[in-house]
Amino acid sequence: MRAPDNTMLNAFVPGAVDLPAADQQLIDRRAKAMGPAYRLFYEKPLNLVRGEDVWLYGADGTKYLDVYNNVASVGHSHPHVVRAISNQAATLCTHTRYLTTEPVAFAERLLVSFPEEIGHVMFTNSGSEANDLALRLAFDVTGGSGVIITNNAYHGTTHLIAGLSPSLGPGVLPYQNTWLVAPPLDADGQAFAQRVSAALEDMRAKGIKPAALLIDSIFTSDGVAAGPKGFLAPAAALMKKEGALIIADEVQPGFGRTGDSMWCFTRHAIVPDMVTMGKPMGNGYPVAALALRPEVIADFGAKSRYFNTFGGNTIAMAAANAVLDVIENQDLIVNAKKVGDAMAQALRQTAGLGEVRAAGLMLAVDIIDANGSPDPIAASRLVNQLAQKGVLISTSRKDGSALKIRPPLTFSLKHLDFFMEKLLQAIKYK
Amino acid sequence: MRAPDNTMLNAFVPGAVDLPAADQQLIDRRAKAMGPAYRLFYEKPLNLVRGEDVWLYGADGTKYLDVYNNVASVGHSHPHVVRAISNQAATLCTHTRYLTTEPVAFAERLLVSFPEEIGHVMFTNSGSEANDLALRLAFDVTGGSGVIITNNAYHGTTHLIAGLSPSLGPGVLPYQNTWLVAPPLDADGQAFAQRVSAALEDMRAKGIKPAALLIDSIFTSDGVAAGPKGFLAPAAALMKKEGALIIADEVQPGFGRTGDSMWCFTRHAIVPDMVTMGKPMGNGYPVAALALRPEVIADFGAKSRYFNTFGGNTIAMAAANAVLDVIENQDLIVNAKKVGDAMAQALRQTAGLGEVRAAGLMLAVDIIDANGSPDPIAASRLVNQLAQKGVLISTSRKDGSALKIRPPLTFSLKHLDFFMEKLLQAIKYK
Numbered sequence: 137m138r139a140p141d142n143t144m145l146n147a148f149v150p151g152a153v154d155l156p157a158a159d160q161q162l163i164d165r166r167a168k169a170m171g172p173a174y175r176l177f178y179e180k181p182l183n184l185v186r187g188e189d190v191w192l193y194g195a196d197g198t199k200y201l202d203v204y205n206n207v208a209s210v211g212h213s214h215p216h217v218v219r220a221i222s223n224q225a226a227t228l229c230t231h232t233r234y235l236t237t238e239p240v241a242f243a244e245r246l247l248v249s250f251p252e253e254i255g256h257v258m259f260t261n262s263g264s265e266a267n268d269l270a271l272r273l274a275f276d277v278t279g280g281s282g283v284i285i286t287n288n289a290y291h292g293t294t295h296l297i298a299g300l301s302p303s304l305g306p307g308v309l310p311y312q313n314t315w316l317v318a319p320p321l322d323a324d325g326q327a328f329a330q331r332v333s334a335a336l337e338d339m340r341a342k343g344i345k346p347a348a349l350l351i352d353s354i355f356t357s358d359g360v361a362a363g364p365k366g367f368l369a370p371a372a373a374l375m376k377k378e379g380a381l382i383i384a385d386e387v388q389p390g391f392g393r394t395g396d397s398m399w400c401f402t403r404h405a406i407v408p409d410m411v412t413m414g415k416p417m418g419n420g421y422p423v424a425a426l427a428l429r430p431e432v433i434a435d436f437g438a439k440s441r442y443f444n445t446f447g448g449n450t451i452a453m454a455a456a457n458a459v460l461d462v463i464e465n466q467d468l469i470v471n472a473k474k475v476g477d478a479m480a481q482a483l484r485q486t487a488g489l490g491e492v493r494a495a496g497l498m499l500a501v502d503i504i505d506a507n508g509s510p511d512p513i514a515a516s517r518l519v520n521q522l523a524q525k526g527v528l529i530s531t532s533r534k535d536g537s538a539l540k541i542r543p544p545l546t547f548s549l550k551h552l553d554f555f556m557e558k559l560l561q562a563i564k565y566k
Numbered sequence: 567m568r569a570p571d572n573t574m575l576n577a578f579v580p581g582a583v584d585l586p587a588a589d590q591q592l593i594d595r596r597a598k599a600m601g602p603a604y605r606l607f608y609e610k611p612l613n614l615v616r617g618e619d620v621w622l623y624g625a626d627g628t629k630y631l632d633v634y635n636n637v638a639s640v641g642h643s644h645p646h647v648v649r650a651i652s653n654q655a656a657t658l659c660t661h662t663r664y665l666t667t668e669p670v671a672f673a674e675r676l677l678v679s680f681p682e683e684i685g686h687v688m689f690t691n692s693g694s695e696a697n698d699l700a701l702r703l704a705f706d707v708t709g710g711s712g713v714i715i716t717n718n719a720y721h722g723t724t725h726l727i728a729g730l731s732p733s734l735g736p737g738v739l740p741y742q743n744t745w746l747v748a749p750p751l752d753a754d755g756q757a758f759a760q761r762v763s764a765a766l767e768d769m770r771a772k773g774i775k776p777a778a779l780l781i782d783s784i785f786t787s788d789g790v791a792a793g794p795k796g797f798l799a800p801a802a803a804l805m806k807k808e809g810a811l812i813i814a815d816e817v818q819p820g821f822g823r824t825g826d827s828m829w830c831f832t833r834h835a836i837v838p839d840m841v842t843m844g845k846p847m848g849n850g851y852p853v854a855a856l857a858l859r860p861e862v863i864a865d866f867g868a869k870s871r872y873f874n875t876f877g878g879n880t881i882a883m884a885a886a887n888a889v890l891d892v893i894e895n896q897d898l899i900v901n902a903k904k905v906g907d908a909m910a911q912a913l914r915q916t917a918g919l920g921e922v923r924a925a926g927l928m929l930a931v932d933i934i935d936a937n938g939s940p941d942p943i944a945a946s947r948l949v950n951q952l953a954q955k956g957v958l959i960s961t962s963r964k965d966g967s968a969l970k971i972r973p974p975l976t977f978s979l980k981h982l983d984f985f986m987e988k989l990l991q992a993i994k995y996k
Contacts, residue, residue, distance in 0.1 A: 144871050162665055169673035170878075171686035171860065172867025174662055181665040187658045205660070207875060213656055222652035226643055228617045229850035230635070232604055235592055235611040237625075243599035256601035261691035261852045262876055268724045275725075275739075293874055294698045295705075295726040307870030309705075415875055420659035422691045422852035422876035430601065437602025440737030441574050444723055445637060445845055446692055446852035448600075 144305075145536040146519055148176035156196075159183055177530065179520045187212025190544050190551055192528065203543040203555055204528045206388060206498075209416030210462040211546040217419045220458035224451045231449055232259070238453035245460060246427070249398040253407045255430040259423065259448030263387030263414030264292030266424045269442070270410045271296055271348065273428070274381045276436045280345030282380075283311065284335050286319040288534040290357040291350060291385055300350060303357045303534070313344050319358035321493065325367030332371040336378055346380035353400035354389035356540070359533035360493040360500035362394075368404035381432065384408035387424070388498070391416045392463050392545060395473030395496020403495065416545075418455035419462075422446070468545040472496035475547050482556050488563055490538075499541040500532050510537035521562035527555055574735075575966040576949050578606035586626075589613055607960065609950045617642025620974050620981055622958065633973040633985055634958045636818060636928075639846030640892040641976040647849045650888035654881045661879055662689070668883035675890060676857065679828040683837045685860040689853065689878030693817030693844030694722025696854045699872070700840045701726055701778065703858070704811045706866045710775030712810075713741065714765050716749040718964040720787040721780060721815055730780060733787045733964075743774050749788035751923065755797030762801040766808055776810035783830035784819035786970070789963035790923040790930035792824075798834035811862065814838035817854070818928070821846045822893050822975060825903030825926020833925065848885035849892075852876070898975040902926035905977050912986050918993055920968075929971040930962050940967035951992035957985055 148163075155163070159181065166174070182200070186193040189211040192200045202212070210217065224238075232239055243257040260266045275281055283300060285291070290303040298304055299311030315335035320328035332349065339346055349371065355361040372382050389400035390413040401408055409432055414424030424447075446452065463469065476496035483492045483501050490502030490510075503515035512535045519531055519539065532540035543551070578593075585593070589611060596604070612630070616623040619641040622630045632642065640647065654668075662669055673687040690696045705711060713730060715721070720733040728734055729741030745765035750758035762779065769776055779801065785791040802812050819830035820843040831838055839862055844854030854877075876882065893899065906926035913922045913931050920932030920940075933945035942965045949961055949969065962970035973981070 159665060162667065162670060165674065166665070166670045168685075169670055169677060169687060170662075171688060171858070171863050173688065173863055173870065173872035175871045175873065176665055177663045183665040183667070184660055185658060185666075187660065192658075192660070207661070208659060212660075213658065215656075218652070218655045221655050222648070225648045225651050225850075226645075228615060228622075228643065229638060230614055230617065230622070230642075231637070232600075233607045235589060235596070235606055235613040236615075237592065237613070240592060240596045240599055244595065247599060255598075257599060258601060258603065262695065262874070264874070265692065265695065265724065272725045272728070293872070294695065294724045295702045296724065298702070305870060307866070420655075420876070420879060420881065422879075422882070428601070433601050433603055436737070440603065440735060441605045442603035442723070443605065444692070444694070446850070449850060449852075451850065452852070 144175050145531040146177055146516065148178055148181045153179050155180060178523050180523070182523065190547055199526060201527045201551060201554055203541055203547070204530055205544065206393065206542045207415045207420050209391060209393065209545050210419050210459055210466070210468065211544045214419055214462060216462055217455060217458040220454040221421060221451060224454035229449055229451050231445060232447070233443065236450055238450045239448040242453045242457050245457065246425070250411070250427055251407045253429050254411065254427045256428055256433065258426045258428070258442060259452065260425065260444050261422045261446050262292070262424050263412060264294050264297050265444070265447070266387070266412035266414055266426045267291045267297045267350070267383070267385060268294045269426050270383045270412050271350070273410065273432050273436055274348040274383065277432050278345065278347045278380055280347035280380060281313045282315060282339040282344040282346040283313060284315045284317060284332060284349045286351060286355060286358050287316050288319070288358045289352060291352070315339055319355045320361045320367060321359050323361065323363055323367055325370050328367070329370035329374055332374055336374065346375070346378045348381045348383050349375045350383045350385060352385045352388055353404065354394055354495060354498050356388040356498065357532060359538045360498060362493045362495040363403070365403045366405040369406055372404070372406040381409040382406065383410045383412065385412050387412055387414040391459070392469035392472055393496055393498050393542065395469060395476050397469065400495065417459060418452060419459050421452060421455035423452035423456050463545070466546065472545050475549060475552055478549060479541070479552050482552065486560070486563070497543055497545055497547060501539040501541065503537055503539060510535055512536040515539060518562050522558055525558045525562060527558045574605050575961040576607055576946065578608055578611045583609050585610060608953050610953070612953065620977055629956055631957045631981060631984055633971055634960055635974065636823065636972045637845045637850050639821060639823065639975050640849050640889055640896070640898065641974045644849055644892055646892055647885060647888040650884040651851060651881060654884035659879055659881050661875060662877070663873065666880055668880045669878040672883045672887050675887070676855070680841070680857055681837045683859050684841065684857050686858055686863065688856045688872060689882065690856065690874050691852045691854060691876050692722070693842060693854050694724050694727050695874070695877070696817070696842035696844055696856045697721045697727045697780070697813070697815060698724045699856050700813045700842050701780070703840065703862050703866055704778040704813065707862050708775065708777045708810055710777035710810060711743045712745060712769040712774040712776040713743060714745045714747060714762060714779045716781060716785060716788050717746050718749070718788045719782060721782070745769055749785045750791045750797060751789050753791065753793055753797055755800050758797070759800035759804055762804055766804065776805070776808045778811045778813050779805045780813045780815060782815045782818055783834065784824055784925060784928050786818040786928065787962060789968045790928060792923045792925040793833070795833045796835040799836055802834070802836040811839040812836065813840045813842065815842050817842055817844040821889070822899035822902055823926055823928050823972065825899060825906050827899065830925065847889060848882060849889050851882060851885035853882035853886050893975070896976065902975045905979060905982055908979060909971070909982050912982065916990065916993070927972055927975055927977060931969040931971065933967055933969060940965055942966040945969060948992050952988055955988045955992060957988045
């Protein structure tokens with residue numbers, strides 16, 4: 137299903153199906169109080185009241201296996217994270233203009249996960265703010281304004297970054313100096329580099345200086361482009377030659393999801409100039425960050441300051457620190473690889489599905505019709521059938537013809553069995 | 567003291583004074599890990615480890631009376647808010663694409679505090695994101711791009727909003743269609759309207775259509791312009807006549823601080839088209855919002871969607887809801903008026919201080935020399951003397967020549983006595 141504006145995949149369409157009276161009433165109250173720009177997931181929206189590890193619970197007692205949410209990445213309501221937030225909230229919540237230890241110690245800990253070229257970490261509240269700051273710095277240090285992104289990219293929701301998020305649909309005005317390139321779903325790094333090269337040439341012809349290539353390292357909204365390893369290196373080399381920056385948007389793939397390491401960009405044999413991160417960073421606590429090469433900000437930092445009231449506050453740091461603890465203690469990167477690989481294999485062995493593109497627990501599956509053509513209507517039907525059967529996923533790609541699968545990183549082989557069982561049942565209705 | 571870039575008031579200047587070895591070491595680690603764009607407060611930065619109500623505690627055991635922080639507005643580590651956050655974190659943290667009750671119920675509760683023309687609430691993570699969204703909508707609904715702000719305004723930190731925050735200094739590129747007007751520190755509403763009128767005329771002459779007047783309802787960074795009531799109405803009427811919007815930035819004055827009602831704009835006998843809020847909304851939990859007239863978003867909502875991953879999540883709503891509980895249960899708006907009025911009176915009776923501009927617990931005091939001229943050096947010395955004596959405030963105005971005073975709303979007459987005692991001691995060193 138699409139939203140009435142035809143922009144959002146897997147959207148609830150008001151009036152399309154009958155709903156329980158209590159749900160309809162809450163939906164009406166919501167539209168009145170929160171206005172017309174909010175959308176809900178699913179033909180029949182889900183009223184959720186509790187979460188625990190990979191399970192979400194509805195107000196009516198229904199239990200859902202969460203195979204979709206990449207924010208509660210170490211599992212819903214993880215007790216170690218809850219405790220860290222509660223303890224810090226009871227102790228001190230303050231900002232980075234005081235000399236608290238928490239942001240310094242956390243930044244140092246996080247930097248250990250990066251190549252040595254990445255020397256600083258700055259804190260924001262959301263991936264949108266992190267991408268927005270990255271672009272501000274890219275404009276400043278390059279003196280350029282041209283930005284290359286992929287066709288169906290999603291990078292966030294500020295004025296600047298919404299304009300660099302074509303997946304938001306035609307209702308959003310694009311940032312004026314945007315160049316779009318097709319994502320490398322065919323895994324052909326040379327062809328992708330050629331598209332980037334053509335964009336750069338066109339930019340130069342129009343008198344615009346390049347500032348950045350901004351890419352989701354796993355191309356989540358574009359349908360997941362997972363490999364082969366190193367396939368982004370040619371495009372990155374081109375940007376470097378132009379004096380423009382590479383911004384790796386790790387808001388979705390980061391923090392171990394792709395199963396090889398903490399950061400998906402390491403798959404590409406590149407070291408980006410800036411790396412943005414967010415969603416899973418605090419397991420739901422609003423915290424995000426920008427990691428960067430010191431040379432990007434040396435000049436900006438000498439002439440300007442950056443302050444973000446909540447960004448890097450002591451509770452945000454406690455939450456983010458606890459998430460790193462869990463990733464390490466529960467060996468979640470190894471788990472993402474093991475369970476993700478098993479899931480990709482199971483999906484590839486399932487009759488009637490199209491191509492599977494996957495890295496760890498970030499997977500996309502093309503849904504095709506009998507002729508092998510993309511079938512977004514079948515994909516939508518599958519997603520809604522699965523929700524009815526207690527399994528939550530969504531769709532991806534510009535036309536919505538792929539399944540998007542990205543459970544919490546604590547997802548086990550047992551959960552995978554449950555998921556595959558329900559998927560096989562749902563496929564009958566495809 | 568100013569930051570080396572001459573932009574931030576009350577900034578720590580590296581190398582200017584000798585510091586304890588442990589602090590110097592932490593400052594060095596911080597600069598290395600977090601980069602050169604972060605600034606610290608005070609000649610001698612404060613290493614804080616605990617907060618309780620209006621008190622903050624340093625790592626060395628020093629106790630500070632907080633007469634400055636407007637985020638922990640119902641008091642540091644307020645147990646009711648801490649409990650609400652902890653309980654919700656242990657239950658469910660999820661987003662607005664599921665049909666949870668929490669954002670709906672909170673939006674409804676918040677709307678009760680607004681005039682009936684304000685019909686919707688949308689959620690973000692920061693005041694910056696709220697102002698950014700307000701401008702996006704203003705551009706969309708007016709088709710204009712011209713924005714009027716005050717000379718030393720601060721509205722936030724995204725690319726767009728930093729460009730509309732001249733208090734960030736000359737290192738930040740202004741948004742291109744910005745018109746600056748002097749703030750109405752003289753409380754002359756007609757003269758302010760004339761400046762707005764001249765800006766509109768100039769805008770029209772340059773072929774730019776007006777989009778919005780964006781103002782902090784109490785002009786916090788401009789030096790606090792507190793009255794008389796109704797003095798913004800003439801400027802607002804002018805904007806309306808041009809088909810442009812009024813955005814009341816209540817990120818600093820909102821939630822009862824100014825002592826008359828929840829929202830400072832009610833002092834101005836206007837109903838803004840949009841109202842942004844943030845800092846104190848979750849007492850430190852990153853939550854912010856935009857309240858607006860439905861006609862502003864009707865068209866945008868029909869063609870586009872708005873989603874903010876953390877914005878309006880169930881924990882943010884629990885925190886914000888608990889803050890409203892405390893404001894009501896502890897009668898904090900009445901307290902802000904009572905203690906704020908007493909503070910203004912005490913300051914006006916203190917020899918050697920300049921003009922006091924105040925509304926509730928948002929106060930500015932001009933610091934002047936023997937000839938009555940603005941004396942930013944004396945203001946800086948006072949702020950640092952007070953910190954040494956265990957009292958935290960900061961400065962305001964473009965030149966830093968005013969004291970900025972805005973304690974948590976639980977500030978009592980007893981705390982006021984303590985503050986005045988220390989202030990009188992510090993004034994000797996002015």
